Amino acid sequence: MEGGWRTKGKILRRQEIMEAALELFSQKGFHGTTIAEVAKRAGVGVGTIYQHFKSKEELYLSPLEERRQELLETLQALAQEEAPTRETLSKMLRAQTAFVEKHRSFFKLYLSEQLATLEAVRERLGVKADHLYGQFFCLYQAVVERGIERGELKPLPPSHLTRAFMGILNSFFFEWLKGRIKDLGEVQDIALAIFMEGASL
Structure with missing residues (x-):
């Protein structure tokens, strides 16, 4: 005991x-x-x-990796659900928004810290470097590809559509960190609507 x-x-x-x-x-x-x-x-x-x-480098990298893994596992579970593309993306977006709001320091560091610093720390620890958002990108791209196959999204290159979606998300997150957006909950539906429907009437 x-x-x-x-x-x-x-x-x-x-x-x-x-x-x-x-x-x-x-x-x-x-x-x-x-x-x-x-x-x-x-x-x-x-x-x-x-x-x-063991070191300052490990102290720097460990919380980043653990938080990232926590978010990744949450999004993986949602991405695997058999649901319409819009519903899946909405659930993933809401989960990511809630995570960002809960772990503001983590996301601020992840977005604002220079990639060179993070990769240098990885190299010192002998940790294999990967693209900062590579795993998240692959998750979202898998959902986009499924949406194209179902005819729920336009037959455009999946990687381009995924970059567009993540670009919209990250721009809102960055503006929130800067204090120019007060409530992420209010803009997550707007972000999804821009991606799914565009801005034209």
């Missing part, structure tokens, strides 16, 4: 450290953030940080 509580405590502490790291890295960047600052924000000692993460 005692061992179980200890394990839960370690998991909770690790999550708290990652949240503190995400907040600081999103505000100050990788090079502008120190381990000591993360420890102070998380309310732990520097030694505790190193009990969970």
